[in-house]
Amino acid sequence: xxxxxxxxxxxxxxxxxxxxxxxxxxxxxxxxxxxxxxxxxxxxxxxxxxxxxxxxxxxxxxxxxxxxxxxxxxxxxxxxxxxxxxxxxxxxxxxxxxxxxxxxxxxxxxxxxxxxxxxxxxxxxxxxxxxxxxxxxxxxxxxxxxxxxxxxxxxxxxxxxxxxxxxxxxxxxxxxxxxxxxxxxxxxxxxxxxxxxxxxxxxxxxxxxxxxxxxxxxxxxxxxxxxxxxxxxxxxxxxxxxxxxxxxxxxxxxxxxxxxxxxxxxxxxxxxxxxxxxxxxxxxxxxxxxxxxxxxxxxxxxxxxxxxxxxxxxxxxxxxxxxxxxxxxxxxxxxxxxxxxxxxxxxxxxxxxxxxxxxxxxxxxxxxxxxxxxx
Amino acid sequence: xxxxxxxxxxxxxxxxxxxxxxxxxxxxxxxxxxxxxxxxxxxxxxxxxxxxxxxxxxxxxxxxxxxxxxxxxxxxxxxxxxxxxxxxxxxxxxxxxxxxxxxxxxxxxxxxxxxxxxxxxxxxxxxxxxxxxxxxxxxxxxxxxxxxxxxxxxxxxxxxxxxx
Numbered sequence: 001x002x003x004x005x006x007x008x009x010x011x012x013x014x015x016x017x018x019x020x021x022x023x024x025x026x027x028x029x030x031x032x033x034x035x036x037x038x039x040x041x042x043x044x045x046x047x048x049x050x051x052x053x054x055x056x057x058x059x060x061x062x063x064x065x066x067x068x069x070x071x072x073x074x075x076x077x078x079x080x081x082x083x084x085x086x087x088x089x090x091x092x093x094x095x096x097x098x099x100x101x102x103x104x105x106x107x108x109x110x111x112x113x114x115x116x117x118x119x120x121x122x123x124x125x126x127x128x129x130x131x132x133x134x135x136x137x138x139x140x141x142x143x144x145x146x147x148x149x150x151x152x153x154x155x156x157x158x159x160x161x162x163x164x165x166x167x168x169x170x171x172x173x174x175x176x177x178x179x180x181x182x183x184x185x186x187x188x189x190x191x192x193x194x195x196x197x198x199x200x201x202x203x204x205x206x207x208x209x210x211x212x213x214x215x216x217x218x219x220x221x222x223x224x225x226x227x228x229x230x231x232x233x234x235x236x237x238x239x240x241x242x243x244x245x246x247x248x249x250x251x252x253x254x255x256x257x258x259x260x261x262x263x264x265x266x267x268x269x270x271x272x273x274x275x276x277x278x279x280x281x282x283x284x285x286x287x288x289x290x291x292x293x294x295x296x297x298x299x300x301x302x303x304x305x306x307x308x309x310x311x312x313x314x315x316x317x318x319x320x321x322x323x324x325x326x327x328x329x330x331x332x333x334x335x336x337x338x339x340x341x342x343x344x345x346x347x348x349x350x351x352x353x354x355x356x357x358x359x360x361x362x363x364x365x366x367x368x369x370x371x372x373x374x375x
Numbered sequence: 376x377x378x379x380x381x382x383x384x385x386x387x388x389x390x391x392x393x394x395x396x397x398x399x400x401x402x403x404x405x406x407x408x409x410x411x412x413x414x415x416x417x418x419x420x421x422x423x424x425x426x427x428x429x430x431x432x433x434x435x436x437x438x439x440x441x442x443x444x445x446x447x448x449x450x451x452x453x454x455x456x457x458x459x460x461x462x463x464x465x466x467x468x469x470x471x472x473x474x475x476x477x478x479x480x481x482x483x484x485x486x487x488x489x490x491x492x493x494x495x496x497x498x499x500x501x502x503x504x505x506x507x508x509x510x511x512x513x514x515x516x517x518x519x520x521x522x523x524x525x526x527x528x529x530x531x532x533x534x535x536x537x538x539x
Contacts, residue, residue, distance in 0.1 A: 038503040046513055077396030085395060208424045208449065211477040224449055230399045306392050308401055308445070308454065321430055321443070334430035336445075341477045349476070374503045 003031060008359065010039045013116070015363060017065075019343065019370040023351065023359065030359060033351035035344045041374040048333045053079060053153070054297045056330065061147040063335060064372045067106040069098050070313040071320075071335075072151035077232060077309035078322035079153035082302045085292055089234075091155035093285040096234040097168070098141075098150060099311065100274045100281075104175065105134045106314030106367075107267045107274075114264055114364040115186050118195045123186050130178055133171045140164060155291030165282050172275050179271065187251065187268050196261035197254045200350055200362030204258050210349070211341035214316025215270065216366055218244035219262035226312035238280040243269035260358075260365040267314075267367075301328055315339060315367045337372025344373065376421040378402050378453045385414060392456070401454040408459040408468065415444060415457065415474055422450040426474075429481035431489045435515040438463045440491060444471075461491070470496035488513035 009020035018039040024032040044063055048056050060075055061068030073095060080087060108127040115123035135145040140161055142148040150157050186192050202212060207220040217224055223244045227235040245262045246253035249269065255261050304326035310319035316338025325331040347363060354362060382389050382404065392401040406414055423446040432441040437460075444457040461468055470493040472479040482493040483502045490511035493499065501507065510517050 038501075038505060041503045043512065043519070046519060049515075050519070081393045081395045083395075084393060087396075209426070209475055211426055211475065213425075222449070229449065229452055230397045232396045232398075236398075306403060306456070307394070308392065308456070309396055317427070319427065321428070321445070323432060332430075332432045334428065334443075336428040340428075340480065344480045345477045 006356070008363075009036075013360075015360070017368070017370040019368070019373070021347070021351075021359070021363070023356075025356060028356045030351050030354045030356060033348050033359075035348060037343070037370055037374050039374075040371045044375045045333055045335065048330055050329065052298070052328050053300045053302055053330065056333075057152060058149050060335075061149060062371070063375055064313065064315075064318070064337065064369050065146070066109045066369060067102045067314050068147050069102040069151060070311050070318040072149070073099060073233070074309045074311045074318055074320040075322070075333075076151050076153045077311070078307040078320045079302060081307035081309060082305050082322065082324055083153065084303075085154055087155050087292060088289045089286050090159075090288045091290050092234040093281050094156045094160065094290060095151055096238070096281050097278060098138075098148070098156075099233065100278050101134050101137060103314045104271050104274050105131045107271050108134075110267055110314065110364065110367040111182070111186070111264065113367075114260075114361060117361040117364045118191060120186055120189065120191065123182065126178070126182070126185075130175060133174065137164070137168060137171060140167070152291065152294075154294050155289070157291070159290045165285070168278065169282055172278055175271070176275055179268075182268070187265065192264075193254060193261070195358070195361060196264060196365070197259060198256060199260045199358050200354065200365060201256070202258045202346060202350055207258065210346055212316070212346060213338050213341075214312065214314070214367075215266040216263055216316065216342060216346075218242060219266045220258040221245045226310055226317055230310055232309075232311060234281065234284075235277075237284065238277050240273045240277050243273065260361055263365045263367075270314075299328070301326060302330075310336075313338060315369055315372075316342065318372070335372065335375050337369070337375070339368045339370065339372050342366045343368035343370065377451050378418075378423075378448070378455055381418060381421055385417065387414070399452045399454055401456065403456045403458065405458045405460075408461060411444070411457060411459050412469075412471060412474070415446070415471065418446050418448075418455060419474065422448040423453075423455060425449060426477060427454070429478055429485065431485045431491060431513075433463070433489060433513065433515045434460075435463070440466050440489060442468065442485075442491070466491040467494065468492075469494045472496055487511065490514065 003024045003026050006023050009015035010018050020036040022034045060071040063071045108131045112124035112127035139145050142150040204220045223242045225242045243266050245257035302324040308321045319336035321334040323332040389402045389404045425447040427445040430443040439460045442459050446455045482496050485491050486499040
């Protein structure tokens, strides 16, 4: 039978944002896929070269919309490296709160997208609704719901407001209860098993070489997490596990790993671990200043040099290579987003052989975020 | 195998990058463009199997482009940044996409954004920009403001909007 071409995106419920997959189909089997990006290009790397070190903080959260805080954290850490600053302990803990809340909200969006793609339409509504409680916390803490512009080189912008930790604890209790319902609707659901097990498999021996990171790598059986392999913020002080195939605890390790099932179960279990981390942070958070005494922001000069900082986002390794020539603006910033590899070369490699109906769930299970591909 | 041992074996000098926040050591090495492929292969064989990114920097004053190949080892938890310099007036290098498949996309982007030609990569088609006919935009001598004014400044926001 003759092949025909199909465009999934840029306006399509089956893609994870403003991007397009151009696929060639034989019957209902995908034979070839090409990624087409560029719908969201705003030239952040170029813009950053024309803005002062501090002005960039307001710009970069836009690089990853569902989880903007990783950008601020990685950029701030890179600038701190060049400046040689050690940030206060309290700032490290507040950063951990922000980054873990952002991770839960990123995972909720990933779960909602995936559930919608396999036809479980209840979960998207629940997950978006539950994410709003996290956005409420962000609003109370930072003033912004989606973009927070809160993590600064040298610390964080403000201290925690009164009663914030109590409210955080309540939201965590609520989310933990909700997860049981999520399990019933999706993670222990026969529909999920049939649609996810051994679908969209990344070859295990190629995973690292292909640049797979984050939950997608852990679903292949590698227990690598930047929070453990290159620790930052308050992560060395808290205890948590790295869920990876086949260590799924209360969930069965069906299939052979590296598939949609493992990727989604890893995300589900990471929400639990994030809740665990946040509970420890509430207990352990020390008193003290939340930011260093900063020099005059208009005359900030950063010593010349190269610095690379990385954080673990809900999608994988997020890194900033920052190069300074000693001036008031960065000379060059390169953003390494996890979706760059997941969305382009990994998706193009694993798509052939998929059923058309499995294409969108596979793309969602990789949790591709197009803004960090094209920046 | 530790990065320092590999550097010793390959007889290259390295410098340490400053790190605050993260904990792993980061080594920066300037290597000869001819030897780069062998060095990457050597590192890949010895645990540095995660290719993190390929970055390009436009050093316009020196008339050079710097290509930074960034590798990471999950075994020894070390970062290695291998830098090569290529002339800015004839930016050319050979493709290394056979070593790590994602290099293909990075080369595509650098070809588009900096105008560097990678021999051996037959997929240097536009990645992000569409119908681009100016100089590669990430070059330092490309003026975004001037480009925007020339391209869009003369067009009135609505048809007939510039009439009194």
